[in-house]
Amino acid sequence: MEPGPLGGSRPAERRPCLSSRLGADRAASASLLSAAGAEPGRRPLAVAAVLPAGGCGERMGVPTPKQFCPILERPLISYTLQALERVCWIKDIVVAVTGENIEAMNSIIQKYHHERISVVEAGVTRHRSIFNGLKALAEDQPDSKLCKPEVVIIHDAVRPFVEEDVLLKVVIAAKEHGCSDYDLEFGTECLQLALKYCHTKAKLVEGSPDLWKVTYKRDLYAAESIIKERISQKICVVMDTKEGEEPVGHLLEEVLKSELNHVKVTSGALCHASGDLEQIISEQCYNFVCVNIMTSDFQETQKLLSIVEESNLSILYPVVVVSVHFFDIKSVPLSQKMEDLMWIREFAKEVRKRNILLCGLLICYPQDEQKLQESLRQAAIIIAALIKERNSGLVGQLLVA
Amino acid sequence: MEPGPLGGSRPAERRPCLSSRLGADRAASASLLSAAGAEPGRRPLAVAAVLPAGGCGERMGVPTPKQFCPILERPLISYTLQALERVCWIKDIVVAVTGENIEAMNSIIQKYHHERISVVEAGVTRHRSIFNGLKALAEDQPDSKLCKPEVVIIHDAVRPFVEEDVLLKVVIAAKEHGCSDYDLEFGTECLQLALKYCHTKAKLVEGSPDLWKVTYKRDLYAAESIIKERISQKICVVMDTKEGEEPVGHLLEEVLKSELNHVKVTSGALCHASGDLEQIISEQCYNFVCVNIMTSDFQETQKLLSIVEESNLSILYPVVVVSVHFFDIKSVPLSQKMEDLMWIREFAKEVRKRNILLCGLLICYPQDEQKLQESLRQAAIIIAALIKERNSGLVGQLLVA
Known part of the structure; x- marks a missing residue:
């Protein structure tokens, strides 16, 4: 037996998609997604996701930005990408990282065989990073291979335990209530911004307790234990x-x-x-x-x-x-x-x-x-x-x- | 070598008290505590603590109430008692647990050699449990061995990482601002109650990030990792x-x-x-x-x-x-x-x-x-x-x- 290198040299095996593995759920997603906006015969709703990941994680008390902190030797952001990737109906995932981290991000994508991911440079604030992600998805970019989506999910790079059902609720709410992209943030800060500047009818979608954010070092410990528990079942x-x-x-x-x-x-x-x-x-x-x-x-x-x-x-x-x-x-x-x-x-x-x-x-x-x-x-x-x-x-x- | 039973049969060795181990800190505590309320020559401020621990921990998703969940085989509440016990100037610690847990609580006190702890029965709500604790500390109880305190710290049984400095700040603020005991709760709910019913000048004392509360199962994981890390230094x-x-x-x-x-x-x-x-x-x-x-x-x-x-x-x-x-x-x-x-x-x-x-x-x-x-x-x-x-x-x- 001759072990080869960990990643790269092998053909990338297509990972099972969450909703294709769960037949009933897939049907439910499909029907909900078409109910959310499509007339009969229209193509399914085009959904993309933007992950702002340009933060420096100062509350963590460790030198590495928290989205790059390793859990079982793999960076946290890779777990979040994995969670989004499992949802088949998210067509493109755009990650915004600081210039100095672009190379590292590309290595992560390659090493862990991530798919449907594009990397853009983060802005100086979180909102500017989101804006850069949205710009990459807009069709006026001449060389872009990305599809212009109808709904964009904005998801924190440090919330690794997001599940398909909450993402689906967010997309349906966005379609029904016509929120702006900013409102899709799972927080209140962005809802307030939306109200103040856009006079938009924001809708708060309830998440599950699993949707917590890795903020402090203790959250990293918790995430590690949860992941270890999940793969030990x-x-x-x-x-x-x-x-x-x-x-x-x-x-x-x-x-x-x-x-x-x-x-x-x-x-x-x-x-x-x-x-x-x-x-x-x-x-x-x-x-x-x-x-x-x-x-x-x-x-x-x-x-x-x-x-x-x-x-x-x-x-x-x-x-x-x-x-x-x-x-x-x-x-x-x-x-x-x-x-x-x-x-x-x-x-x-x-x-x-x-x-x-x-x-x-x-x-x-x-x-x-x-x-x-x-x-x-x-x-x-x-x-x-x-x-x-x-x-x-x-x-x-x-x-x- | 003849190993004996774990607890009970040996003479209880006095554990080092936090502020007696740290000479400089001890002097600081003593001077702050006397500055907080004492005229020259007066005895030091009498401080006690009440721990409401009658909850059933329904958000934890485990059958055991969270204060009794084991971390390294020892119940969480024992870590909280240990944190308070290390502070020499807290004279009495009263724990309120439901009737069915009184025996278990007494066993925990004995097994882990806890000192200065009294157990009372919890009430049907958190505030009634606190009230029962305060009643035990009041001098009108004829058979009580407890000293009537001037300040009572109310501390959650599921916040095991409380440090002496934040407790000191709370006591000094209580003395200076004349808050009611309820205001000493580290939260906002109790401050609002104090304002609404007592028209009392409540004071919010800032805690440290370590003062978090074990609420979900993931917090138990985090607590375990923090404790393991602390004893591995x-x-x-x-x-x-x-x-x-x-x-x-x-x-x-x-x-x-x-x-x-x-x-x-x-x-x-x-x-x-x-x-x-x-x-x-x-x-x-x-x-x-x-x-x-x-x-x-x-x-x-x-x-x-x-x-x-x-x-x-x-x-x-x-x-x-x-x-x-x-x-x-x-x-x-x-x-x-x-x-x-x-x-x-x-x-x-x-x-x-x-x-x-x-x-x-x-x-x-x-x-x-x-x-x-x-x-x-x-x-x-x-x-x-x-x-x-x-x-x-x-x-x-x-x-x-």
Whole structure:
């Protein structure tokens, strides 16, 4: 296996669009969007978004502007772009950043395979940055590849948890109430400006508590925990055996289900045509427990790592892979088994470059039923800790349950 | 070593009081407090605090009321009590909780050795809870052991990061402006009530950004990260050698200093009269790296663990202890060394009961200078991960750098 560079060299896989994945929601969006402004037979409403991101984040107390602060090593603004990108009916997304950050912004777009994004230079104030974004969307720009939209969503670059439903409400309200673009800001400051200078009938659309803004350092901590929690909701247990063939892998799966009761535990097999694993990856599962039973080495883990690397899954989030091995303390000394598995250190170093966090887990396999349950429970606690913390400092370690 | 129960059976050690530790600040508080209301020769201003804690935390989205939600396994309200307790000039602290939580509240006070706390039953509204707290402080209660205060601070149970300076400002403003107790609330709702019903000259005292309220689940995440960060600021490296005697322990200390540049790294020795280690513990260092060089086993770590256990340090926060061992891959096989150190698993299980998180760390000690530096750097990364995450799921593991 020859890991390549993280981004750039691979074909950009089209990410699943939120509303195409959720069939019912898509129909609802489509009907609402056409109800919002279209006569029968007219093309769907053209929507774009402008993200002012020229701030310096002085309240954060850190030197990096907050929109560029890393969460799990990825800049905050990339999470916001990801949230907007998932909404198919937003045709163009324009980001306004200061001149000195344009290059960095373009690198972010490339590294994380963002699509439909244009970068413009920010103005000296937030409103001037919004104006620059709107200008880029206007059709009087001769060399522009952007479509002139009917509605523009103005969205803070530091509100990463925006959902499609609130964006839809904003667009419909804009169409119905004829607000100016400024009114679409989720705040009151802009509504007041609209009232004062434009005498426009502004409409305040209620957001959800998730729509909060990253302002202080504590918000960055909160955002990190929320993101970690979201990507820790699913674990896929990969086994080289079929059900009934060798029960201990399935026992581990059962213990994971009962110990980690907020987590959805599924299983996939590599020996079948690997369709089900690809399905699990496409549903954004970022945690894999790979049970190596039939072979004494790590063939199963190697196969899994290749599939994960191929899939581009780890471009946006670090993927945790725990390579599980069983040993019977009566037949092989623990130290011998550990020595055999030391390969994991070098291997983990390699896949770390591709944002995959690999650890080994040795589970003691005593004949005593009760002791086995205790070992498996201990294994589940260790797996939960590795998935929760997602700390790259622990990659390559061989843990023992 | 015979670990006893976590709380209760030991003599409650008096915790250092914030303003007695900070000499200059103490003088300032004393002079401000006497300036605030006292004629020459008069006794210092009597101050108490009331914490309404009868809410059910419905916005949190979790079944436990937010003031009882655990952070590092300790309920949030205990952190708030700790913040108020550190302020010497607050004589009494009255907590109002619902009838069903009185027993739990008393257990919290006992388990975490809180002092100067009284518990009263909450009313049906927040203001009635405050009223119940004030009633307990009034001198017309015949069996009360509380002193009747001149100023009462009303403080939310879910604002754990309150500092002495803002409390002092509030007390001085109360004395100068003659506000009612309700006005001391850090919000506007109560100020409006005071204006409407009491025609009282309310005064709004500016707080710091740290004075935020835990309202949503994300705030609990933020609070946990802030607390973890605060107790990860200091690492004490404990060695069984003197400077110059065996350089590798000191090399590790140097690498820790350069790799973890936000952390204060100090060192203490156990072989001297252990005064300096006790000093470090009294200054609230919650992270220890114990280097075992002179003895091939874990005598040094055992000594350190005894001292930490004796000190009551781990009552409020989990203490991380990393037992470091060096091995020369040419003279002893890694597997042999690992086998020798497997005792750590059982030992960690024991001290875990006392809120001490013990892990082992084996550092490869090659002759090559550059490779040694790389091993030490790797060790620093692992130590940083263990201290940052403070995850009890990883205790007893033997990690390799």
